[in-house]
Amino acid sequence: DIQMTQSPSTLSGFVGDRVTITCRASQSIRSWLAWYQQKPGKAPKLLMYKASSLESGVPSRFSGSGSGTEFTLTISSLQPEDFATYYCQHYDSYPITFGQGTRLESK
Amino acid sequence: EVQLVESGGGLVQPGGSLRLSCAASGFTFSRFWMTWVRQAPGKGLEWVANIQQDGSEKYYVDSVKGRFTISRDNAKNSLYLQMNSLRAEDTAVYYCAKNLPEILTGYLLGMDVWGQGTTVTVSS
Numbered sequence: 107d108i109q110m111t112q113s114p115s116t117l118s119g120f121v122g123d124r125v126t127i128t129c130r131a132s133q134s135i136r137s138w139l140a141w142y143q144q145k146p147g148k149a150p151k152l153l154m155y156k157a158s159s160l161e162s163g164v165p166s167r168f169s170g171s172g173s174g175t176e177f178t179l180t181i182s183s184l185q186p187e188d189f190a191t192y193y194c195q196h197y198d199s200y201p202i203t204f205g206q207g208t209r210l211e212s213k
Numbered sequence: 214e215v216q217l218v219e220s221g222g223g224l225v226q227p228g229g230s231l232r233l234s235c236a237a238s239g240f241t242f243s244r245f246w247m248t249w250v251r252q253a254p255g256k257g258l259e260w261v262a263n264i265q266q267d268g269s270e271k272y273y274v275d276s277v278k279g280r281f282t283i284s285r286d287n288a289k290n291s292l293y294l295q296m297n298s299l300r301a302e303d304t305a306v307y308y309c310a311k312n313l314p315e316i317l318t319g320y321l322l323g324m325d326v327w328g329q330g331t332t333v334t335v336s337s
Contacts, residue, residue: 107275140323142258149308149327150250150258156315156322193258197321200272202260 108132110194112205118213123184127208129177129194138197141170141179144207145190153192154179186212215239215326217309222331229299229335235292235309235328243267243287246312248324249294251305251333261307262294263321276302299335306330 109132119125129139137157142150152161154170157177167182181188189212194205221233233249249261262283263272271283282295292309310324 138320138322142324144258149330150324151327152313152323152325154323155313159322161313161323161325195258195260195323197323200263201274202263202272204258204260207257 107201108135108196108198108203110196110203110205112192112194112208114208115206116209116211118211119184120213121184121186125181125184125210127179127192127194127210129172129179129205131175131177131196131198134174135196135198137173139170139172139177140195140197141168142193142195143188143190144193150193181210184210215311217311217326217328219307219309219328219331222307222333224334224336225299226337227300227335230295230297231299231333233294233296233307233309233331233333235294237290237292237311240311240326242285242290245314246321247283247285247292248310248312249283249292250308250310250324250327251303252308252330253302253305256305259305263312264292296333299333301335304333304335306332 111130113128139157141154144150158170169180192208216238218236264283280298284293308330309328311326313322313325
């Protein structure tokens with residue numbers, strides 16, 4: 107099984123900050139990576155797919171990059187509504203797996 | 214409006230069974246792979262199962278193989294998860310989700326529509 111490891115587990119930032127979350131795969135997943143945002147008590151929301159493609163309706167301050175085993179999700183200027191938990195997920199092969207999550211907190 | 218609505222969750226004893234349902238609306242259900250994802254209390258997301266458009270291909274996480282069965286009824290725009298031999302570790306919120314396909318290849322790209330989730334609690 108492909109293991110997905112996110113870092114950091116918790117991240118703090120101010121509104122306006124640029125923040126980056128990293129996701130590493132235990133083997134190459136090419137570009138088959140998605141990012142999700144989840145707020146407490148809510149379902150996850152798809153942000154990015156195929157590593158760097160922005161889902162429709164998602165603000166352009168979100169961007170993704172990477173291929174192979176290392177990927178990043180960057181928020182260029184944190185907004186109040188961005189404080190949430192973020193998950194990466196691979197789609198390269200079964201079983202599909204998620205990272206353990208990165209909690210983005212307000213500093 | 215594109216929507217998924219889960220139902221069927223509840224409290225069940227260890228070893229018991231439960232059938233979750235997910236009603237889809239606002240899109241052509243039969244054209245998309247569908248997924249169940251779960252989230253244990255205070256924990257992260259765990260993929261559970263996928264089913265192809267016509268139900269001919271199904272995939273499961275190892276921890277539920279032989280106990281859970283994913284199925285669908287395209288005539289009823291509905292997705293199901295039959296859960297047998299339930300264990301305490303199956304306690305979670307269960308979400309159904311629609312998959313976003315790559316236009317040219319049909320490869321799955323991510324889960325773009327999610328339901329609100331239904332809670333399953335396995336306890337004596």
